[in-house]
Amino acid sequence: MTDLKQTPLHALHLSLGAKMVPFAGYEMPVQYPLGVMKEHQHTRTYAGLFDVSHMGQVVVRGPGYADIAAGLETLIPVDILSLGQNRQRYGFLTNAAGGIEDDLMLANRGDHVFLGVNAACKHTDIAKLKAALEPGLTVAEVTDRALLALQGPAAEEALATLNPDVARMSFMDVATVDLNGAEAWISRSGYTGEDGYEISVPSEVAEDLARALLALPQVEAIGLGARDSLRLEAGLCLYGHDIDAGTSPTEAALSWAIQKVRRTGGARAGGFPGAATILEELDSGAARKRVGLLPQGRAPMREGVVLFADETASEPIGAITSGGFGPTVGGPVAMGYVETRYATPDTVVFGELRGKRQPLTVAKTPFTPANFKR
Amino acid sequence: MKYTEEHEWLRAEGDVYVVGITEHATTQLGDLVFVELPEVGTEVSKNDEIVVIESVKAASDIMAPVDGEITEVNTALADDPSLANSAPLDEGWFFKIKPSDPSQLDALLDETAYTALIG
Numbered sequence: 001m002t003d004l005k006q007t008p009l010h011a012l013h014l015s016l017g018a019k020m021v022p023f024a025g026y027e028m029p030v031q032y033p034l035g036v037m038k039e040h041q042h043t044r045t046y047a048g049l050f051d052v053s054h055m056g057q058v059v060v061r062g063p064g065y066a067d068i069a070a071g072l073e074t075l076i077p078v079d080i081l082s083l084g085q086n087r088q089r090y091g092f093l094t095n096a097a098g099g100i101e102d103d104l105m106l107a108n109r110g111d112h113v114f115l116g117v118n119a120a121c122k123h124t125d126i127a128k129l130k131a132a133l134e135p136g137l138t139v140a141e142v143t144d145r146a147l148l149a150l151q152g153p154a155a156e157e158a159l160a161t162l163n164p165d166v167a168r169m170s171f172m173d174v175a176t177v178d179l180n181g182a183e184a185w186i187s188r189s190g191y192t193g194e195d196g197y198e199i200s201v202p203s204e205v206a207e208d209l210a211r212a213l214l215a216l217p218q219v220e221a222i223g224l225g226a227r228d229s230l231r232l233e234a235g236l237c238l239y240g241h242d243i244d245a246g247t248s249p250t251e252a253a254l255s256w257a258i259q260k261v262r263r264t265g266g267a268r269a270g271g272f273p274g275a276a277t278i279l280e281e282l283d284s285g286a287a288r289k290r291v292g293l294l295p296q297g298r299a300p301m302r303e304g305v306v307l308f309a310d311e312t313a314s315e316p317i318g319a320i321t322s323g324g325f326g327p328t329v330g331g332p333v334a335m336g337y338v339e340t341r342y343a344t345p346d347t348v349v350f351g352e353l354r355g356k357r358q359p360l361t362v363a364k365t366p367f368t369p370a371n372f373k374r
Numbered sequence: 375m376k377y378t379e380e381h382e383w384l385r386a387e388g389d390v391y392v393v394g395i396t397e398h399a400t401t402q403l404g405d406l407v408f409v410e411l412p413e414v415g416t417e418v419s420k421n422d423e424i425v426v427i428e429s430v431k432a433a434s435d436i437m438a439p440v441d442g443e444i445t446e447v448n449t450a451l452a453d454d455p456s457l458a459n460s461a462p463l464d465e466g467w468f469f470k471i472k473p474s475d476p477s478q479l480d481a482l483l484d485e486t487a488y489t490a491l492i493g
Contacts, residue, residue, distance in 0.1 A: 036430040037405035225404070225431060299408050300428050325407035325430050332408075354426065 007053035008146040008203035012210055016221050023224060024119035026054040031223040039226035040327040043192060044368070047152035048222035049213050056122025057142035057200055058115040060133065068113050071133045072106070077249070077272040079259035083108045088172045088187050090257050092249065093125060098277030099245040100252065101128070103237065105198075107174040107187060114174070114185065116147070116198070118239045145185075146206035151196035151230070153371060154218035159186075159197055161216060162209075166197065171372040180209045188373065192227070193234025193366050195373045233326045233333055235292055235365025241303060242290060242321045242335055248274070250281035251337065253290045258282065288318060289343040292365035293334040295351070297358050300325050300332040305351040307338055307360070317342055320351060328368045335365065376479060377488035378439045383463065384482065387470065390445050391479075394467040395427075395436065395458060398492045403429040406455035411447040411469060418444060418471070420478060425468055427455070436468060440478040446470040 004027040013020060018029035029051065031039060042048055062068040069081040078091040088107040092100045102121035107114040117125045122141070129139040150159055160167045162179045169175060169188040177184050182205040190196040201209055213219045228238070237243045243252045260266050264279045272278075295301050305320040323334030334351075342349055345364050350357040376384040376391075381399035384391040400406070408428035418424050418438040425436035447469045451457050458466035473479060483491065 030431075031404065035405055037407075040430075229430060299410065299426075300433070302433065325428070327430070 005054075007051055008206040009051045009053060009148075009210055012207050013051065013221075018221070018223060021224070024054055026119065028054060029221070029223040031225045032221050034220060036223070036225035036229065037327050039220065039222045040229050042220045043152045043194060043222055043226060043230055044328050045153070046218040046220070047150055047154040047158050047196070048192075048226070049210060049219050050149040050151065050222050050227055051146070051210075052149050052198070053146040053206070054119035055147055056115070056117040056119065056125060057145060057147060058117060058122075058126060058129065059140050059142055060113045060115065060129065060137055061111065061140075062137040065108065065110060065113075068137055071137045072113060073262070073268060074271055075129065075132055075273065076104075076106070077258050077262050077275070077278060078106075079261045079268075080106060080108075080113070081268070082261070085110050086174050088174050088189060092243075092254070092257070093128065094249070094272055094274045094278060095245055096273050097245075098248045098274030098281070100239075100243045100247055100249065100254075101125070101245055103239055103243060103254075105187070105189065109174065120240060142200070144203055145200045146203050148199045148201070148206065148210060148213075149190050149192075149196060150199065150213060150219070151190045151192040151194045151222075152218075153195060155194070155196040156373070158213060158216045158218045159199075162212065169373075171195070171374050180205065180212050182209065184209075191234075191236055192230035193236070193368060193370050194230070195371050229324055229327060232322050232324060232335070233328055233366065233368045234370065235335065235367065237290075238322055247290075247337075248281055248286060249278055250286040251288055251290060255282055285340060287340060288337045289340050290321070290335060290337055291343050292363040292367060293320065293323070293336055293349070293351075293360045294363045294367070295323075295332040295334065295358060295360045298331065299353060299358065301334050301351045301353055301358070301360065305334075305336075305353055307336060308350045308352065308357060309342065311350055311357045317349065326367055333367050334360065338362070375485060376482040377485070377491075378437075378482055379491060380437055380439075381492075382436060382439050384439055384479070390470045390472045391440075392467050392470050393439060394462055396488070396492075397462045400459050400462045400466075403427070403431070403434065405430050406458045409452050409455045409458070409468070411449075411452055412444050414444055414447055416444045417474075418442060427458075438471065439482065440471065440473045441475050442471040442473040444469050445472050
């Protein structure tokens with residue numbers, strides 16, 4: 001693993017007994033001695049601390065917020081201009097074919113926009129942003145800060161022991177606060193379906209902050225294994241699996257992220273890569289759609305399982321893009337793409353598992369109720 | 375007790391052998407969430423993939439350690455796969471097999487050799 005990068009919390013992971021694996025070019029903890037199942041359940045019940053420092057943190061600056069927003073709106077089909085100061089929103093970079101180049105979080109910080117992007121995409125994202133926006137705007141990767149996520153119903157109580165102000169934040173608020181003596185950029189968000197925070201802090205103080213949080217009775221360190229089962233139960237997409245450059249926002253069931261003002265008839269309609277395709281699909285639908293899938297049996301059905309309309313059909317109607325065991329659901333859960341006529345909830349489709357066709361029910365996501373502080 | 379390089383253990387019980395997976399294996403696999411056992415009466419050949427196990431992380435197979443007939447399977451394990459994690463050498467057993475060629479057992483590892491294998 002010599003070519004792999006390490007996050008500022010690498011030594012902490014090793015000291016906690018984590019099992020380390022390569023992920024997106026980094027050596028990351030997949031689980032700690034607690035194990036994936038208990039880590040998942042702990043996060044849903046109390047609070048889990050995740051190292052997400054491998055993700056890209058990007059700052060875009062310009063003459064004023066409106067200039068930054070206008071620039072970013074040429075790449076991202078969401079309403080950035082009217083996003084309130086210190087508010088965050090989900091979005092994605094699109095390509096000329098209408099596919100999703102990466103999904104991201106963006107926050108209005110007044111004099112700049114802060115972007116959180118996927119680790120595996122960050123270098124291409126940044127190159128794309130620079131090519132499109134500089135020199136009018138400046139695009140800089142933040143390389144001297146770690147990123148932690150504290151997730152779960154006890155996250156507020158835990159983080160408030162370090163700074164009570166964080167309790168006043170609502171879902172998708174962002175703020176700069178003092179945590180453990182350091183300047184932290186925090187958002188009330190995450191990727192587990194639970195309430196919680198994402199916390200950017202200078203690399204050199206990250207381990208101290210993590211240890212301060214782990215010292216609290218509510219908080220356990222959680223690895224990528226449980227992060228995956230948590231986001232899957234929450235119905236959230238994993239880039240490179242559930243969405244990629246070949247899936248459009250409508251196909252991916254992410255059209256909710258494209259506000260009216262960017263759609264046909266809106267004041268700032270289109271103007272982003274693939275707009276013609278994406279806007280057309282928003283109005284008339286796509287041929288396939290991402291859906292939640294609940295295997296009826298006990299066997300998990302994972303990424304790559306091919307889906308059919310019935311037990312004998314020879315032509316597939318889709319495939320699973322993420323699947324596994326949902327510890328909170330207490331059974332297997334999955335998501336994938338099916339032809340749109342099979343996308344209605346309660347439709348039964350069949351997945352081919354070890355040569356046998358097994359039934360799955362199309363289901364609404366999230367599989368576990370979201371627990372955000374609105 | 376005999377072992378395979380695939381981290382199975384075999385314990386003699388009369389003329390049949392009880393088969394399970396070692397604690398080392400369950401630690402590596404993580405929490406088991408699904409076990410599909412063979413049917414009683416099935417004739418199997420050494421290295422046939424006869425059991426499917428799934429952990430929270432991945433699916434894997436357990437192979438027949440020797441040629442023989444499956445004489446009993448642990449239905450309690452199929453109902454509660456976590457038994458393989460909590461009691462891998464006892465309640466977490468998988469199946470019983472009656473070897474058709476007992477000489478194949480000589481090729482399996484003893485405790486010392488298995489302990490050396492897992493280091």
